[in-house]
Amino acid sequence: MQLESMYQEIILDHYKNPHARGLREPFDGESFQVNPTCGDEVTLRVKVTDDGKIEDVSYEGQGCSISQASTSVLTDLVIGRSVDEAMTTMDAFSELMQGRGQVEPDEDVLEDGIAFAGVAKYPARVKCALLGWMAFKDALARTSNGVEAV
Amino acid sequence: MTTTDSLPVDVTALRADFAILSRTVRDGKPLVYLDSGATSQRPAQVLDAERRFVETSNSAVHRGAHQLSEEATDAYEGARATIASFVGVSPGEVVFTKNATEGINLVAYAMSNAATAGPESERFAVGPGDEVVVTEMEHHANLVPWQQLCQRTGATLKWFPVTEEGRLDLSGLDSMITERTKVVAFAHQSNVLGTVNPAEPLVRRAHEVGALVVLDACQSVPHGVYGQGAVDFGALGVDFAVFSGHKMLGPSGIGVLYGRRELLEAMPPFLTGGSMIEIVRMEGSTFAPPPQRFEAGVPMTSQAVGLAAAVDYLNGVGMDRVAAHEHALAERALAGLSGIPGVRIVGPADTVDRGATVAFVVDGVHPHDVSQVLDSLGIAVRVGHHCAWPLHRACGVPATVRASFYLYNEPAEVDALVAGVREAQRFFGAEPEAQAASVGGGQEQEKGRL
Numbered sequence: 001m002q003l004e005s006m007y008q009e010i011i012l013d014h015y016k017n018p019h020a021r022g023l024r025e026p027f028d029g030e031s032f033q034v035n036p037t038c039g040d041e042v043t044l045r046v047k048v049t050d051d052g053k054i055e056d057v058s059y060e061g062q063g064c065s066i067s068q069a070s071t072s073v074l075t076d077l078v079i080g081r082s083v084d085e086a087m088t089t090m091d092a093f094s095e096l097m098q099g100r101g102q103v104e105p106d107e108d109v110l111e112d113g114i115a116f117a118g119v120a121k122y123p124a125r126v127k128c129a130l131l132g133w134m135a136f137k138d139a140l141a142r143t144s145n146g147v148e149a150v
Numbered sequence: 151m152t153t154t155d156s157l158p159v160d161v162t163a164l165r166a167d168f169a170i171l172s173r174t175v176r177d178g179k180p181l182v183y184l185d186s187g188a189t190s191q192r193p194a195q196v197l198d199a200e201r202r203f204v205e206t207s208n209s210a211v212h213r214g215a216h217q218l219s220e221e222a223t224d225a226y227e228g229a230r231a232t233i234a235s236f237v238g239v240s241p242g243e244v245v246f247t248k249n250a251t252e253g254i255n256l257v258a259y260a261m262s263n264a265a266t267a268g269p270e271s272e273r274f275a276v277g278p279g280d281e282v283v284v285t286e287m288e289h290h291a292n293l294v295p296w297q298q299l300c301q302r303t304g305a306t307l308k309w310f311p312v313t314e315e316g317r318l319d320l321s322g323l324d325s326m327i328t329e330r331t332k333v334v335a336f337a338h339q340s341n342v343l344g345t346v347n348p349a350e351p352l353v354r355r356a357h358e359v360g361a362l363v364v365l366d367a368c369q370s371v372p373h374g375v376y377g378q379g380a381v382d383f384g385a386l387g388v389d390f391a392v393f394s395g396h397k398m399l400g401p402s403g404i405g406v407l408y409g410r411r412e413l414l415e416a417m418p419p420f421l422t423g424g425s426m427i428e429i430v431r432m433e434g435s436t437f438a439p440p441p442q443r444f445e446a447g448v449p450m451t452s453q454a455v456g457l458a459a460a461v462d463y464l465n466g467v468g469m470d471r472v473a474a475h476e477h478a479l480a481e482r483a484l485a486g487l488s489g490i491p492g493v494r495i496v497g498p499a500d501t502v503d504r505g506a507t508v509a510f511v512v513d514g515v516h517p518h519d520v521s522q523v524l525d526s527l528g529i530a531v532r533v534g535h536h537c538a539w540p541l542h543r544a545c546g547v548p549a550t551v552r553a554s555f556y557l558y559n560e561p562a563e564v565d566a567l568v569a570g571v572r573e574a575q576r577f578f579g580a581e582p583e584a585q586a587a588s589v590g591g592g593q594e595q596e597k598g599r600l
Contacts (some may be wrong), residue, residue: 002176002177002526003522003523003526003577006522007519007522007577012578016579037534038517038518038533038534038535038548038549039534039535039539039542039548039549040518040548040549041548062548063516064516064517064518064519065516065518065519065578066518066519122522125518125522128518
């Protein structure tokens with residue numbers, strides 16, 4: 001049915017048990033993002049090592065199941081990766097979300113992120129799925145060692 | 151369907167006029183349209199009137215001496231008269247704008263322009279030391295233009311707070327509105343809470359100190375007032391008021407600004423250009439009397455004709471009956487929703503001084519997710535902060551679900567909403583009983599926090 005195609009089990013799992021939640025120190029860059037149409041918000045921090053690895057992503061805020069689960073999946077996909085790899089993953093996720101359901105996701109790149117393919121069919125919810133990612137991109141741009149990659 | 155014959159409005163017959171209400175959405179679900187507070191649906195009579203006008207008399211009004219121009223001008227001015235009479239004012243006091251937002255901006259910008267206009271518009275000028283008073287429950291359209299006016303002129307913005315039950319806190323009326331106050335702007339009915347605000351004490355106090363009253367009537371004019379019928383600006387004694395066509399069965403692209411005649415006569419223009427002038431020379435120009443002074447450019451004619459047809463339609467039903475019908479729907483919705491454990495109404499819990507706009511939150515399910523479940527059942531509601539972000543902050547919620555009813559809604563649609571909200575709780579495992587039973591009950595409370 002319609003609902004199940006959007007709310008995949010993976011999404012509901014991340015929603016009920018979000019990964020890496022909470023704001024942590026130390027961090028190199030922080031971003032606050034809001035969705036002006038609904039008021040959902042997220043504050044997200046990144047910690048990047050000297051050799052360009054994402055050591056930690058921490059966050060808090062409030063939002064719907066889609067934005068919450070998407071941010072949880074984000075932490076799985078980028079923590080421990082290089083900034084370059086993370087940016088490639090982010091581009092793949094953005095492409096999936098903006099594809100109106102026409103883009104075939106690559107599970108090797110997006111892992112749990114492929115569960116959001118159904119959300120891409122609902123234009124009103126795409127912003128929800130991208131809220132955390134926008135914060136991640138912005139937080140990364142605010143770090144001294146992540147900036148050249150963005 | 152439920153006992154529609156006992157309702158003040160024969161909904162079944164009336165729904166036949168609205169083709170869109172018989173369509174299906176999301177895999178064959180009958181549409182349950184509960185978003186008329188955002189925009190209402192249009193009956194065939196409105197579409198027919200627009201089409202008839204365009205097919206027979208379409209031309210630019212107030213220009214040319216040909217027959218079509220004459221007919222178009224008559225239709226446009228006839229529409230103005232119909233609409234003016236609907237809200238208890240004279241045709242010369244009705245200005246057509248693009249929408250209600252433009253109407254409020256027109257007044258706010260005319261007030262900035264007054265600083266450099268002649269002495270006759272002095273009473274509109276604001277500056278440092280002057281105050282503009284609004285309320286915390288305003289739609290952004292009746293807040294941001296006033297914030298901007300204050301920023302441009304150095305005046306100070308103040309606002310009435312909202313009580314816990316969603317009413318205006320007027321306890322500080324006399325200290326909030328003082329000799330320094332130039333404008334008092336407030337919503338007649340909140341677009342979120344449904345609260346109908348008491349105009350009388352606000353108008354009385356504002357006029358005591360010589361302030362102008364601007365009424366945002368977008369959510370009241372379409373629905374009337376329970377026990378009173380149509381909204382009457384003359385009786386309310388406000389100085390300016392705005393409402394929009396598309397929220398009252400009419401077309402989009404047209405709004406109405408009412409201004410008391412002597413005020414419009416003294417107020418400087420906002421938008422300038424063709425149609426609004428008296429004499430134009432290279433060195434400078436003089437302006438036409440109102441309402442033309444405020445209608446620069448070729449106006450929206452078929453929309454005016456359509457809006458007048460919407461007014462005729464509403465008059466045909468009777469605004470007292472429209473208001474009574476919506477009152478019954480609101481009562482049913484409030485009872486049904488507040489009867490669900492874990493659902494909280496944001497706004498007055500009873501139907502006293504309240505319209506049929508019902509905002510609510512569901513514990514453990516974010517409003518977006520509630521509306522997604524409702525949408526899958528064919529139920530269209532609004533979700534988010536409904537252009538009233540400060541109000542949501544004051545109510546301590548980031549967003550709400552809003553169901554807004556109109557004359558074409560049926561009791562069965564209220565029941566569908568209530569059942570849909572229960573379904574959302576079930577889908578997200580957020581029934582309070584289920585939460586209490588689960589070990590992670592405390593964790594469930596945290597849900598919705600990122």
